[in-house]
Amino acid sequence: DHLQTVMEKFYEYV
Amino acid sequence: MFEARLVQSSIFKKVLEAIKELLNEATFDCSDSGIQLQAMDSSHVSLVSLNLRSDGFDQYRCDRNLSMGINLASMTKIMKCAGNDDIMTMKAQDNADSVTFMFESPNQEKMSDYEMKLMNLDQEHLGIPETDYSCVIKLPSAEFARICRDLSQFGESVVISCTKEGVKFSAAGDIGSANIKLAQTANVDKEDEAVSIEMQEKVSLTFACRYLNYFTKATPLSPQVCLSMSAEVPLVVEYKIGEIGHIRYYLAPKIEE
Numbered sequence A: 001d002h003l004q005t006v007m008e009k010f011y012e013y014v
Numbered sequence B: 001m002f003e004a005r006l007v008q009s010s011i012f013k014k015v016l017e018a019i020k021e022l023l024n025e026a027t028f029d030c031s032d033s034g035i036q037l038q039a040m041d042s043s044h045v046s047l048v049s050l051n052l053r054s055d056g057f058d059q060y061r062c063d064r065n066l067s068m069g070i071n072l073a074s075m076t077k078i079m080k081c082a083g084n085d086d087i088m089t090m091k092a093q094d095n096a097d098s099v100t101f102m103f104e105s106p107n108q109e110k111m112s113d114y115e116m117k118l119m120n121l122d123q124e125h126l127g128i129p130e131t132d133y134s135c136v137i138k139l140p141s142a143e144f145a146r147i148c149r150d151l152s153q154f155g156e157s158v159v160i161s162c163t164k165e166g167v168k169f170s171a172a173g174d175i176g177s178a179n180i181k182l183a184q185t186a187n188v189d190k191e192d193e194a195v196s197i198e199m200q201e202k203v204s205l206t207f208a209c210r211y212l213n214y215f216t217k218a219t220p221l222s223p224q225v226c227l228s229m230s231a232e233v234p235l236v237v238e239y240k241i242g243e244i245g246h247i248r249y250y251l252a253p254k255i256e257e
Helices: B009-019 B072-080 B141-151 B209-221
Strands: A002-004 B002-006 B025-031 B034-040 B046-053 B059-062 B066-071 B087-092 B098-104 B111-117 B135-140 B157-162 B166-173 B176-183 B196-199 B203-208 B224-229 B235-241 B245-251 B254-256
Touching: B002 B009, B009 B046, B009 B072, B009 B087, B009 B209, B009 B235, B009 B245, B046 B209, B066 B072, B072 B111, B135 B141, B135 B166, B141 B166, B141 B176, B141 B209, B141 B224, B157 B209, B157 B224, B203 B209, B203 B254, B209 B235, B209 B245
Parallel strands: none
Antiparallel strands: A002 B254, B002 B059, B002 B087, B025 B034, B025 B066, B034 B046, B046 B245, B087 B098, B098 B111, B135 B196, B135 B224, B157 B166, B157 B203, B166 B176, B224 B235, B235 B245
8 A cells, every 4th residue: 555644754844 | 912803704614614623723823914824733644724814804903923822623612603794803912822702793783702712832834835836726626525525435545647638536445446537627607617727747646535535624615626736745735715815735645655
């Protein structure tokens, strides 16, 4: 099956 | 002093309905440009970004930037006390520990005010860069809600594939598989019913149905919804909120093991 990613994989904390 | 007056409290009621299942609490950041909110669901798989511009309010005053930590279940209770046609005013002193909601009935015969305690929430913000998406799909919001609902019966994930022919939503699971294809509509008289696709290059991504069905709670806010996709980045699902702003949902994709 597919692995669910999370937001922090794509966007940095500012 | 912060004070924002909105003739249509129904907008706020719908905004709360659109986020209260995904988020338990959130910070409303108020500035002279308007009210912004950015928050992730507890699993950090999705993110909500709400923007209500000050010029969309009937009256708006924000002397100093104010961050209001709000428990959304409490605010939902208060919004349930408002009539759809009530005029709503939100008020808070600078560095306040509570916010007051005032609702006036259209004929001014009934005036209600509710004071809600604010929470101290830690501010975590993600920087979301302006992105030129490979595919931008605009379609009726009710249609999108229907597709997400129907396909979630077949599997936990939906594959959204966009080519120049159109956009395809697919799901598969124990009972079988389902495919829904939408072609770009030709000239339709009512633009709310149009399906339009701007494709720079084709994209196919997999997403969890559960979150898409949370996002479609925003359907009452707008007749159209806009999906923006690029390979290997979160999907953006955007609903306009009248002339005042928008709500954007970001959903991280599921990737091959």
